[in-house]
Amino acid sequence: MSFMELAQIIQLNIFSFIILVLIYSNERKMKEQLVTYKIFKFIVKVGMLLLIVDTSAWYFNEKSGNLNLFGNQISNLILYIFAIVPVALWLLYVYFQVIHNRNRATRVIIAACLLVFVNGLLSLMSIKTGWYYSIDSNNVYHRGPYFWVHVLLCYSVVNYTFFFILFNRRKIDKRYYKSLLLFPIPQLVGSALQVAFYGISLNWSGLTISLLIVYFNIQDMGLNTDYLTGVFNRRILDYHLRDKINNTSKNKTFSAILIDLDDFKKINDNFGHHVGDEALQETVGLLKSSLKKESFIARFGGDEFIAVLDIDSIKHLEMIIYRINNNVRAYNQTSGKPYEIKLSMGYCVYDYSSKMKVEEFIRQIDQLMYENKKKGK
Structure with a gap:
């Protein structure tokens, strides 16, 4: 990868990171007792972490030296472990927007945790097996033969959430429905391009756009409107x-x-x-x-x-x-x-x-x- 290509990726990640910091700093003023606000803040924090780690992975890749080799290995490991976390949290966020009942969310939480655990285990095993990814002796990152399993796990959560929204559309506030439905699209487009064309990094920038959609149309609206009637507060x-x-x-x-x-x-x-x-x-x-x-x-x-x-x-x-x-x-x-x-x-x-x-x-x-x-x- 050329220096200019690396610089462009880092600049895009920094810009996305700044946006998430601004969202998070404003979220601190919101109603902490609402579970949806807590989940949204957690997604933002995970997004910031992944942008930092993604930047370091691109930086360490192809550089010589044991320190760079270690940095490349750890960065990619964290990326693969946490890549499914934002979409799993998104499933919980949507569930609580629809159901509004913590007691009934146990099964969904267990299922989300199980998927995160399976993906994390396969990510750890990839250090030795190279299933998801591998780092060769020249410190060059390569996708593994079962990289598609990782993608499938992430996309399966997104697809389930998408159809969950469609099937429960009558239970969802009309003001929020379109934003909930549109949330995964920027990240899906970014990740699809990243999967199809190795060497570009758009996945986490897509997540940033998704979070902006929710922030302006749902989270920020909560500051200004009465939840029950939809008029201003x-x-x-x-x-x-x-x-x-x-x-x-x-x-x-x-x-x-x-x-x-x-x-x-x-x-x-x-x-x-x-x-x-x-x-x-x-x-x-x-x-x-x-x-x-x-x-x-x-x-x-x-x-x-x-x-x-x-x-x-x-x-x-x-x-x-x-x-x-x-x-x-x-x-x-x-x-x-x-x-x-x-x-x-x-x-x-x-x-x-x-x-x-x-x-x-x-x-x-x-x-x-x-x-x-x-x-x-």
């Missing part, structure tokens, strides 16, 4: 309102609606929490159908939502309220649900001259909502 609501207030002027302002789902506790008590969750999701669906697509909707509390609209006219805002009430009325007449959705709303146009802060503005629409609730009762 309180954290992003505060940022968004602060930004809207900071950008208001005499000629430019906005409106907000605070929506409370009435008798939510009764729905939970009479029909169970799963029906209560459904009522919250149906409420969000009604709000989305009543507002423009670009409208900002966030879950403010347990049964409260806030919609932020680019409207500066109270008459226009009242038309939106009228539309929401009409859609709720039509829903209750045709839904066939054992409960009715009833909403109390407080709304107003932000007054630029008041210089209210986020907390003060929320208190204002909250007070208006309670006044309307009393009138309704």
Whole structure:
């Protein structure tokens, strides 16, 4: 391998490593108690390890000296042992995204560990047998006669995970489905090219792209959205309102609606929490159908939502309220649900001259909502 080819591989690996470090450093801020976050972080750490080891393997290869020979042997051994780990962890990640039950994951965990163990054992035996790979006396790496077994083991896990996603697509959040399905493709393409054309290194860079897909579409979304309803959470609501207030002027302002789902506790008590969750999701669906697509909707509390609209006219805002009430009325007449959705709303146009802060503005629409609730009762 020429110096330029080696330099290109090292540069690509370093670039991929930096991306994974940035992902991992931001993941530290996320919810550590969720098993999916822990698995994702572990995949990122394994990816960083494999990029380092892959770089060292290419560096030591074909260089003379016992130290280089040892480095080449150890680097390739680690690569073969750990190559199946990211896809095995991916299987667990997908499983927990679908099942959400640690107790039911025992069989999947055992199967994944078994495959990792078998692959690791064959990798260790290859030092003597050369089944997966061999390093000759000139310190040159060669693929072994059973290299295809290693590839087959890795691909079998990917294929199983892929079909598991397809068969359970109705159980998967629609926001996550495509990302879960697309995850293995960049690494599959990279590894397929690497298998077909020896001398290129795209496998772990492909894994980096796969992790980016998940990070932006699932992991990072978890920071900004409410898991149950899919709308924005309180954290992003505060940022968004602060930004809207900071950008208001005499000629430019906005409106907000605070929506409370009435008798939510009764729905939970009479029909169970799963029906209560459904009522919250149906409420969000009604709000989305009543507002423009670009409208900002966030879950403010347990049964409260806030919609932020680019409207500066109270008459226009009242038309939106009228539309929401009409859609709720039509829903209750045709839904066939054992409960009715009833909403109390407080709304107003932000007054630029008041210089209210986020907390003060929320208190204002909250007070208006309670006044309307009393009138309704």
